[in-house]
Amino acid sequence: MFDVIVRGGLVVDGSGQPGFQGDVAVKDGRIAAVGRVEGEARQVVDAAGRVVAPGFIDPHTHFDVQLLWDGAARPALEHGVTCVVPGNCSLSLAPLKAADRPRVVGMFQQIEEMPPEAFTTAFDWTWEDFAGYRAAIEKALSINVAPLVGHSVIRLWVMGPAAQERAATPDEIAAMQDLLRQCLDAGAVGLSTSFVDIDENGRPVPSRFAQFEELDALAAVLGEYGRMLQCVPEFYATDITIARIDQFAELSLKHNIPTTFSPLFDTSAVPDNAPRAIARVEEQFARGARVWPQMQTRPIDISFSLLRPSLFFARLPRWVRVLRLPLEARLAALRDPDTVAKLVADTGPDGGEAMMGRLILRGGDAAPAELAGKTLSEIAKARGQVPAQALIDLSLEHGLDVAFLSASQGHQSTDRIGPMLAHPLVHIGASDGGAHIASFSTYGDTGYLFSEFVRKGRHLSLEQAVAKITGETADIWGLKDRGRLQPGLAADIVVFDAETIDREAELPTFDMPGDGMRYVRAARGIDTVLVNGEVAYANGAYTEARAGVVCV
Amino acid sequence: MSLPGGETISASPALSRQRRFVTPGPDETVEALALRALPGQPVEAAVDAIRSWNLHIFAMRKPAGLLLGSDVVFVEPPLG
Numbered sequence: 001m002f003d004v005i006v007r008g009g010l011v012v013d014g015s016g017q018p019g020f021q022g023d024v025a026v027k028d029g030r031i032a033a034v035g036r037v038e039g040e041a042r043q044v045v046d047a048a049g050r051v052v053a054p055g056f057i058d059p060h061t062h063f064d065v066q067l068l069w070d071g072a073a074r075p076a077l078e079h080g081v082t083c084v085v086p087g088n089c090s091l092s093l094a095p096l097k098a099a100d101r102p103r104v105v106g107m108f109q110q111i112e113e114m115p116p117e118a119f120t121t122a123f124d125w126t127w128e129d130f131a132g133y134r135a136a137i138e139k140a141l142s143i144n145v146a147p148l149v150g151h152s153v154i155r156l157w158v159m160g161p162a163a164q165e166r167a168a169t170p171d172e173i174a175a176m177q178d179l180l181r182q183c184l185d186a187g188a189v190g191l192s193t194s195f196v197d198i199d200e201n202g203r204p205v206p207s208r209f210a211q212f213e214e215l216d217a218l219a220a221v222l223g224e225y226g227r228m229l230q231c232v233p234e235f236y237a238t239d240i241t242i243a244r245i246d247q248f249a250e251l252s253l254k255h256n257i258p259t260t261f262s263p264l265f266d267t268s269a270v271p272d273n274a275p276r277a278i279a280r281v282e283e284q285f286a287r288g289a290r291v292w293p294q295m296q297t298r299p300i301d302i303s304f305s306l307l308r309p310s311l312f313f314a315r316l317p318r319w320v321r322v323l324r325l326p327l328e329a330r331l332a333a334l335r336d337p338d339t340v341a342k343l344v345a346d347t348g349p350d351g352g353e354a355m356m357g358r359l360i361l362r363g364g365d366a367a368p369a370e371l372a373g374k375t376l377s378e379i380a381k382a383r384g385q386v387p388a389q390a391l392i393d394l395s396l397e398h399g400l401d402v403a404f405l406s407a408s409q410g411h412q413s414t415d416r417i418g419p420m421l422a423h424p425l426v427h428i429g430a431s432d433g434g435a436h437i438a439s440f441s442t443y444g445d446t447g448y449l450f451s452e453f454v455r456k457g458r459h460l461s462l463e464q465a466v467a468k469i470t471g472e473t474a475d476i477w478g479l480k481d482r483g484r485l486q487p488g489l490a491a492d493i494v495v496f497d498a499e500t501i502d503r504e505a506e507l508p509t510f511d512m513p514g515d516g517m518r519y520v521r522a523a524r525g526i527d528t529v530l531v532n533g534e535v536a537y538a539n540g541a542y543t544e545a546r547a548g549v550v551c552v
Numbered sequence: 553m554s555l556p557g558g559e560t561i562s563a564s565p566a567l568s569r570q571r572r573f574v575t576p577g578p579d580e581t582v583e584a585l586a587l588r589a590l591p592g593q594p595v596e597a598a599v600d601a602i603r604s605w606n607l608h609i610f611a612m613r614k615p616a617g618l619l620l621g622s623d624v625v626f627v628e629p630p631l632g
Contacts, residue, residue: 166578167578167579195624202614204618208620208622209620209622211575211577211578211621212621212622214621234608234624237608239571240624242570243570243624244624279568280567283568284567286566287566287567317614
């Protein structure tokens, strides 16, 4: 007697090989048989007309905090994602001394745009070390988690405030090595670092103060375990990205470790950016190095209102400072003529026409319905104002609850991106799941892969696309127990309709702690998701199953 | 490889040539780095050159010119 049999589907097993009609049987959380399965099961999932695939793996997320109150990392799981990798970009929630929590929370808020309530109202800080954090999230996981440990927090633990001031001493580097070993022993699947991020005060994050020798020493520890080194490079500058590829290639070769960098964007502003980076990756792989570029599937769209800080204003520090003020102080600042004059001036001599004119007013908020879909330039002209002034005044007239969409910021050419996603050395990832929650939805990239690049663009076959986000991802990360439908492996399974799988429209929702807002996309075409053999999502609803684990 | 004082990896014959770079040493000033990277040049000219080739450090960063241990510092202009 099996626990579950998924019957009669097109089995696409994550290897990239052609799919075949068959069944998948599950026993004790593991795949027991694949093919024509005889026998009975306590539960049968009818997969007729559907694809049966391994659960999808999302290798670049920031679900570190959300997992403490939401063990499904919603809505990631309903999109078929059964394993997420948090702890990217040098930031994790462990190891972290109690005294350093405010500092790291500030970094999460600045870099990942997470609301302060997420760190203050939804859970108790019960840990300092990595094992303690693991125990805290493992209490109620319904999705699997393969966590990275952040270089910045390791540095902070060992060096205290000096982590953001200077190079480490040999003794401090040795202490970091020991601490990294503890984290890897406790379930971390690798180390993340950052070369670009700043904290809420504009100060570079601790990892950026590290000499190359420090990173080399930490990579040596990763080599003892064969674990991953991840970084966010200076993705906006091709020459620097290539320099990082070269640095990581040397570490990969020297310590025999996989490395990955994310994101790699395509942009019409610098059309040779991604092709040059990929060409360098090809050269480094030819030498035997493993440097996997992560590329996201979705175009870059940013939504925002003046209710909260947004990535949209990243290059306008005065705007960021004002939007970080408490609501009453923010309203006062936006009503102050001198402050507004400076804000408008910051957007350029054209009053923001070039920077903001193409913004589209979103519907569904407090703004007048008749303005929905109009550009800020159109709205500003009708008001006799420049765009930046119109944005501020219109927002003030409606309690700041006026949302704008900055569409097509880059990475939007399906014809250019499709072949790159299909490239054998390009790792599909970089979703940023759980981060930038008030700027865009980081959920649904897998559905978009199938709708845009399999069905519409035909850049990847169904089997290739599945392999990219399952078997190949598991191989890259050394997740030996995941990513394929093979007897003996963990039974992470997704049943979906190949003709309809997609992401739904991006909508604001208010399900964050403290009624905080985030943008989400629901899934389309996902029937059933099993995690470690238990049905975690079916028929449009989450179940009570809590079979997720920290997987290594 | 970009270890202080060393050659950059772009010199490897197995790879196409890319812009050469170094990384700053502990507490290294831009003047010291410029002299290390561009030996034989007058210090002012060397510093001016380093600044002009690394706008990500000397123009886009706040505070401008703050050298970080992890920085990529190019020691030649963009390749044509």
